[in-house]
Amino acid sequence: MKIGRFEVGGKSRWGVFDVDDGIVIPVKGSIFGDFELEDSSFKIEDVSILTPVVPSKVVCVGLNYRDHAEELKMPIPDEPILFLKPSTSVIGHNSAIIAPSFCNRVDYEAELAIVISKVCKNVSPSEAEDYILGYTCLNDVTERNFQKKDGQWTRAKSFDTFCPIGPWIETELDWRNLKVRAYLNGELKQNSNTNNMIFGVYDIVSFVSKIMTLLPGDVIATGTPPGIGEMKNGDEVVIDIEGIGVLRNYFIKE
Numbered sequence: 001m002k003i004g005r006f007e008v009g010g011k012s013r014w015g016v017f018d019v020d021d022g023i024v025i026p027v028k029g030s031i032f033g034d035f036e037l038e039d040s041s042f043k044i045e046d047v048s049i050l051t052p053v054v055p056s057k058v059v060c061v062g063l064n065y066r067d068h069a070e071e072l073k074m075p076i077p078d079e080p081i082l083f084l085k086p087s088t089s090v091i092g093h094n095s096a097i098i099a100p101s102f103c104n105r106v107d108y109e110a111e112l113a114i115v116i117s118k119v120c121k122n123v124s125p126s127e128a129e130d131y132i133l134g135y136t137c138l139n140d141v142t143e144r145n146f147q148k149k150d151g152q153w154t155r156a157k158s159f160d161t162f163c164p165i166g167p168w169i170e171t172e173l174d175w176r177n178l179k180v181r182a183y184l185n186g187e188l189k190q191n192s193n194t195n196n197m198i199f200g201v202y203d204i205v206s207f208v209s210k211i212m213t214l215l216p217g218d219v220i221a222t223g224t225p226p227g228i229g230e231m232k233n234g235d236e237v238v239i240d241i242e243g244i245g246v247l248r249n250y251f252i253k254e
């Protein structure tokens with residue numbers, strides 16, 4: 001099932017997206033608890049797709065693909081390397097990624113994102129699946145020069161609009177063998193598979209939950225494969241993850 005948020009007539013709502021029929025069906029209740037489908041529906045083309053959740057935080061894993069570590073000639077980490085993106089960096093499908101003029105090199109990073117379903121603290125890897133609502137696409141937009149210069153990544157990763165997520169959450173998905181792709185202006189730039197992940201989804205959720213309490217709607221980005229690259233003013237960037245869908249955004253350099 002594909003669930004997310006949309007806006008129509010100035011009102012934001014949760015809904016279930018039926019991509020084959022091109023419709024979204026509003027839901028009554030909470031996507032984090034019990035909900036029912038309403039009798040009405042809208043054409044997807046007639047609504048604005050919003051961020052599928054409003055996370056309190058976005059936790060990210062750095063360097064989690066074997067093929068990317070080899071590309072960078074970096075050793076395989078023995079524990080996940082974590083950093084945060086602020087909630088204010090989150091934008092949805094079809095929104096603009098906007099980089100201030102003092103940014104120099106702004107890159108896309110295609111990532112599978114985990115969406116948390118309920119309060120999650122100190123869970124084991126075998127328990128982690130119970131705390132996952134589903135999966136979405138995420139673009140871990142990064143100012144590469146600031147990342148290198150600062151020695152830590154807060155400035156590089158945290159600009160407003162630097163965390164596109166969406167277009168919706170797929171709740172029934174086996175994360176272990178999914179194609180992860182990024183396209184820049186239609187050209188394939190990243191092309192890997194989640195089977196190259198160093199740390200799997202359940203190990204990551206468990207690891208993060210032993211550090212901080214994860215809340216419903218929180219997002220964990222699982223790292224990017226090889227092929228990251230720079231966006232220029234006016235570029236279209238697409239993150240396409242098998243079984244989820246296509247997250248499309250535009251890059252604006254101020």
Ligand code: MG
Nearest residue numbers: 109140223224
């Ligand atoms: Mg990343």
